[in-house]
Amino acid sequence: MSETNDHKDFDVEKAEKFGSQILNALNNGALCLMLSIGHRTGLLDVLSTLPPSTSEGIAASAHLNERYVREWLGAMVTAGVVEADPETGQFRLPEEHAASLTRAAAAENIAVFSQYIGLLGGVEDEILECFRKGGGVPYEKFSRFHEVMAEDSGQSVLSSLESHILPLIPGIREQLEKGIKVLDVGCGSGRILNKLGTLFPNSRFTGLDLSQEAIETGKAEAAAQNLKNVTFQCADLSDFEHVAEVEAYDLITTFDAVHDQAKPMSVLKGIHRALKSDGTYLMQDIKASSQIHNNCSHPIGTFLYTVSCMHCMTVSLAQGGEGLGAMWGEEKTREYLTKAGFRTIQTNELAHDIQNNWYVVKK
Numbered sequence: 001m002s003e004t005n006d007h008k009d010f011d012v013e014k015a016e017k018f019g020s021q022i023l024n025a026l027n028n029g030a031l032c033l034m035l036s037i038g039h040r041t042g043l044l045d046v047l048s049t050l051p052p053s054t055s056e057g058i059a060a061s062a063h064l065n066e067r068y069v070r071e072w073l074g075a076m077v078t079a080g081v082v083e084a085d086p087e088t089g090q091f092r093l094p095e096e097h098a099a100s101l102t103r104a105a106a107a108e109n110i111a112v113f114s115q116y117i118g119l120l121g122g123v124e125d126e127i128l129e130c131f132r133k134g135g136g137v138p139y140e141k142f143s144r145f146h147e148v149m150a151e152d153s154g155q156s157v158l159s160s161l162e163s164h165i166l167p168l169i170p171g172i173r174e175q176l177e178k179g180i181k182v183l184d185v186g187c188g189s190g191r192i193l194n195k196l197g198t199l200f201p202n203s204r205f206t207g208l209d210l211s212q213e214a215i216e217t218g219k220a221e222a223a224a225q226n227l228k229n230v231t232f233q234c235a236d237l238s239d240f241e242h243v244a245e246v247e248a249y250d251l252i253t254t255f256d257a258v259h260d261q262a263k264p265m266s267v268l269k270g271i272h273r274a275l276k277s278d279g280t281y282l283m284q285d286i287k288a289s290s291q292i293h294n295n296c297s298h299p300i301g302t303f304l305y306t307v308s309c310m311h312c313m314t315v316s317l318a319q320g321g322e323g324l325g326a327m328w329g330e331e332k333t334r335e336y337l338t339k340a341g342f343r344t345i346q347t348n349e350l351a352h353d354i355q356n357n358w359y360v361v362k363k
């Protein structure tokens with residue numbers, strides 16, 4: 001095709017629309033960094049409790065430096081998060097906005113997830129190197145991963161554990177009350193397990209994870225709550241299919257913990273081996289299709305592919321692993337579960353959860 005024809009086909013309206021989309025992306029990327037700061041400093045929480053206030057008043061209430069707070073407010077106002085009154089020089093966070101941005105909003109608090117943007121930005125240089133040479137970026141390079149992950153799952157899983165998640169498995173509440181053995185694979189900092197341990201004192205809970213740091217956090221929280229029925233163990237689960245205890249557990253769980261393993265198939269085969277014949281495996285993993293084109297209307301598709309590329313996939317590759325990635329999708333998840341030996345796989349979706357599928361799996 002000649003150059004002239006190329007230009008003839010150029011859709012000016014399409015180009016302008018796309019240009020605006022990218023400008024919005026620039027603003028929204030920056031907004032996420034500022035929301036993360038607003039969450040971590042407590043500024044968003046403080047603002048939600050204050051009447052319209054000046055930057056001095058807000059900074060004083062949040063015990064922060066006024067100059068930084070004023071610049072942060074600039075970003076918040078231009079993004080439409082905070083409202084400014086030019087007459088009085090006062091700022092306010094409308095309650096309708098606070099409903100998605102504060103700790104009081106509990107499970108609805110999206111500011112928690114904005115932390116991932118800065119966290120991933122922290123390893124950009126290392127990821128760039130991997131684009132050139134392959135390989136992966138190990139967990140140690142992510143400064144706050146386990147902390148943010150614990151906050152993430154602490155918010156998104158814990159809030160619906162009793163109301164939505166446990167009811168997915170008929171009769172499990174009664175079994176847990178009576179006393180069963182439960183294993184959480186890739187338990188991270190163990191918030192979910194410690195919560196289960198508190199709720200069901202007659203059951204015994206074990207958490208396994210690669211990260212010493214995360215395991216120590218889980219142990220410390222269990223000790224602080226005087227939990228005697230929860231134990232944590234640091235373990236690389238890459239050879240789990242060979243070392244897992246045989247038919248030892250009534251319930252095995254993975255919360256967002258299979259796709260970033262070095263050897264996900266070995267982990268799944270290990271879970272199959274460790275599960276009693278009438279036991280249940282509950283698997284939370286990303287709700288997506290294994291085919292990119294099917295994910296175009298995914299509400300957080302871009303975010304999840306980015307988290308995958310700059311965290312889930314790369315930490316697995318750094319272990320010499322498979323690098324499945326967070327967006328491995330339901331088709332592949334079912335394929336892996338079947339290959340690992342499971343016969344019944346029920347996919348559940350929770351109305352409030354746009355990110356995950358909840359698979360109830362049996363031998």
Ligand SMILES: C[S@@+](CC[C@H](N)C(=O)[O-])C[C@H]1O[C@@H](n2cnc3c(N)ncnc32)[C@H](O)[C@@H]1O
Pocket residue numbers: 149150153154185186187188189190208209210211214235236237238254255256257260261262263319
């Ligand atoms: C996305 S995090 C989920 C943590 C936790 N289940 C939660 O929901 O908060 C995945 C976990 O898998 C663990 N992991 C990754 N590779 C592993 C391996 N080879 N052996 C054991 N655990 C591993 C990580 O340390 C991390 O805690």
